[in-house]
Amino acid sequence: xxxxxxxxxxxxxxxxxxxxxxxxxxxxxxxxxxxxxxxxxxxxxxxxxxxxxxxxxxxxxxxxxxxxxxxxxxxxxxxxxxxxxxxxxxxxxxxxxxxxxxxxxxxxxxxxx
Amino acid sequence: xxxxxxxxxxxxxxxxxxxxxxxxxxxxxxxxxxxxxxxxxxxxxxxxxxxxxxxxxxxxxxxxxxxxxxxxxxxxxxxxxxxxxxxxxxxxxxxxxxxxxxxxxxxxx
Numbered sequence: 366x367x368x369x370x371x372x373x374x375x376x377x378x379x380x381x382x383x384x385x386x387x388x389x390x391x392x393x394x395x396x397x398x399x400x401x402x403x404x405x406x407x408x409x410x411x412x413x414x415x416x417x418x419x420x421x422x423x424x425x426x427x428x429x430x431x432x433x434x435x436x437x438x439x440x441x442x443x444x445x446x447x448x449x450x451x452x453x454x455x456x457x458x459x460x461x462x463x464x465x466x467x468x469x470x471x472x473x474x475x476x477x478x
Numbered sequence: 479x480x481x482x483x484x485x486x487x488x489x490x491x492x493x494x495x496x497x498x499x500x501x502x503x504x505x506x507x508x509x510x511x512x513x514x515x516x517x518x519x520x521x522x523x524x525x526x527x528x529x530x531x532x533x534x535x536x537x538x539x540x541x542x543x544x545x546x547x548x549x550x551x552x553x554x555x556x557x558x559x560x561x562x563x564x565x566x567x568x569x570x571x572x573x574x575x576x577x578x579x580x581x582x583x584x585x586x587x
Contacts, residue, residue, distance in 0.1 A: 397574065399575060401578075408578040408579065408580055408581050411576070454521070464574065465527065466512075466524075466572070466576050468521055469521070
């Protein structure tokens with residue numbers, strides 16, 4: 366089955382700096398890659414996603430890049446703010462009638478004011 | 479728009495007691511449904527998923543079970559809780575993207 370690895374497990378940045386979280390996947394059939402933000406005690410919230418026919422997607426301060434050849438995708442957060450502090454999860458999915466999601470182990474991002 | 483509900487929000491149960499957690503989805507039909515468990519400070523562990531009424535797939539052998547009696551209702555159950563069942567239980571639904579419910583925090587004492 367699919368295996369998703371996520372790095373780093375913790376990341377500390379200064380407010381205003383950029384943050385990058387990286388994930389790799391093993392199954393070349395995976396074609397959908399969402400990112401979730403989970404604040405303490407809350408549910409994971411979908412913040413951005415990308416499909417395999419796209420190399421990059423941007424939404425304001427966050428962007429995701431995908432390299433299908435190397436089987437890795439990354440989350441980029443620019444101009445970080447304290448409210449970006451949370452745990453971020455990447456996931457990979459093989460679309461179709463049923464999509465099972467394989468999650469990375471999470472990255473705890475701390476943005477220092 | 480679609481919404482997903484879970485209840486109860488929190489639950490404290492003694493070891494050996496039964497469990498029933500409920501999840502319902504509104505605003506969509508025939509969704510894929512999932513139960514995850516998250517231990518404190520850890521990642522998401524897929525427990526069960528369902529592609530339709532009465533169709534349940536189990537990911538991890540354990541003392542939990544799931545049922546889908548209606549199209550938009552997903553229930554997680556146990557006959558006898560263990561201490562290790564404590565955690566944050568999340569229901570989710572998907573069509574393409576996956577969306578999580580608010581979760582149930584379970585503490586087994």
